[in-house]
Amino acid sequence: MIKRKNFVSVMFVVFAVITLSGCSSSDDEQLELLANQGAQALYNEAKRNMNIGNFTAAAQILSSIDSKFPFGPLSHQVQLDLIYSFYKTANPEQTLATIDRFIRLNPNHADVEYALYMRGITNMERDSNLFQSLFNVDRSDRDPSLSREAFEDFRRLIESHPDSKYAADAKQRMLYIKDRLARYEIEVARFYMRREAWVAAANRGRYVLEYFGDTEQVQPALEIMVSSYDQLGLDSLKSNALKTLKLNYPASEFIQ
Numbered sequence: 001m002i003k004r005k006n007f008v009s010v011m012f013v014v015f016a017v018i019t020l021s022g023c024s025s026s027d028d029e030q031l032e033l034l035a036n037q038g039a040q041a042l043y044n045e046a047k048r049n050m051n052i053g054n055f056t057a058a059a060q061i062l063s064s065i066d067s068k069f070p071f072g073p074l075s076h077q078v079q080l081d082l083i084y085s086f087y088k089t090a091n092p093e094q095t096l097a098t099i100d101r102f103i104r105l106n107p108n109h110a111d112v113e114y115a116l117y118m119r120g121i122t123n124m125e126r127d128s129n130l131f132q133s134l135f136n137v138d139r140s141d142r143d144p145s146l147s148r149e150a151f152e153d154f155r156r157l158i159e160s161h162p163d164s165k166y167a168a169d170a171k172q173r174m175l176y177i178k179d180r181l182a183r184y185e186i187e188v189a190r191f192y193m194r195r196e197a198w199v200a201a202a203n204r205g206r207y208v209l210e211y212f213g214d215t216e217q218v219q220p221a222l223e224i225m226v227s228s229y230d231q232l233g234l235d236s237l238k239s240n241a242l243k244t245l246k247l248n249y250p251a252s253e254f255i256q
Contacts, residue, residue, distance in 0.1 A: 039069040043078065050085065059085040059094075076102075080111055083118050095122045113157055117166040120153035124173065127180075144184045151177045175214075182208050182217035189224045202228035202237075219249045226254050 042065050049058040062082040069075065079102045086095040099119045103112055127146035154170040154177075161167065189204035201224055208221035222245040229238035246255050 039065055039072050039074050043074050046078075046081065046085075050081065055085045055088040059089055059091075076106065076109065076111070080114065083115065087118060087122060092122050092126050113161040113164040113166055116153055116157040116160070117164075117170060120150045120157065120170060120173065123147075123150035123153060124177070142184075144181050147177050147180050151181070178212055179215040179217065182212035182215040182221075185212070186217050186220050186224070189221070193224065193228065196231070198228040198231045202232070219245070219252060222249070223252060223254045 042061055046058045046061040046065065049055070049061065059082060062078050062085060065072075065074065065078050066082060069078075079098060083095060083098050083102065086098060096119065099115045099122070102109075102115050106112065123146050127144070127150065151174055154174045157164060157170050158167050158174075164170075185204050185208050189201045189208075192198075192201035192204065205221040205224040205228065208215075208217050209225075212218075212221075222241055225241040226238055226245060229235075229241060242255070245252055249255075
């Protein structure tokens with residue numbers, strides 16, 4: 001009886017070890033098993049991770065599919081999901097690289113409009129400033145090149161796909177970007193004013209009127225022009241700017 005009990009105990013331990021060993025399989029091993037089943041099994045796992053918000057894992061699996069099955073029936077959808085997964089993991093470089101590759105290889109695909117939209121969104125977020133968001137500090141003076149790139153992305157979307165479901169949102173974002181670009185010009189003009197570079201300041205103000213006349217920066221642009229022309233002794237130009245300011249912004253402190 002004692003020997004039988006010892007035998008049963010040993011077998012129980014062996015069984016437990018085997019069971020635990022099976023449960024400790026790595027994620028890589030599990031993915032390898034899925035890969036052996038084909039692209040669809042891997043894709044189902046990627047979608048499962050996306051659905052639960054694990055976009056890092058999803059991106060890894062989608063990248064594996066893209067590498068192993070580049071011309072399969074799922075290739076287009078894999079690339080589109082990869083764009084979104086990279087975006088959600090705050091990986092703008094990979095997001096943009098995947099977008100550009102998709103557009104280059106599939107210029108006539110129905111979802112090119114989505115790729116253009118995501119390109120604009122990604123560039124907008126690259127231009128965002130964490131310090132400004134957290135502490136409400138205006139940093140309009142930072143380089144706006146990424147905003148310009150985002151504006152161009154949305155412009156391309158609207159021009160090539162005017163009826164796109166993303167068009168309305170893209171237009172709203174373009175208005176926001178225009179105000180961002182106009183604020184940058186105003187900050188540059190004020191910098192010139194502090195340096196008493198009145199001609200340069202006035203030119204920046206006029207530039208805002210010409211190219212960003214539908215933004216909220218028209219009033220400060222006119223005020224900069226009035227002040228700069230006054231310093232330059234250009235009474236006629238000052239008078240014209242002052243008339244426009246009075247007509248549109250009668251509450252301005254520059255109106256006496």
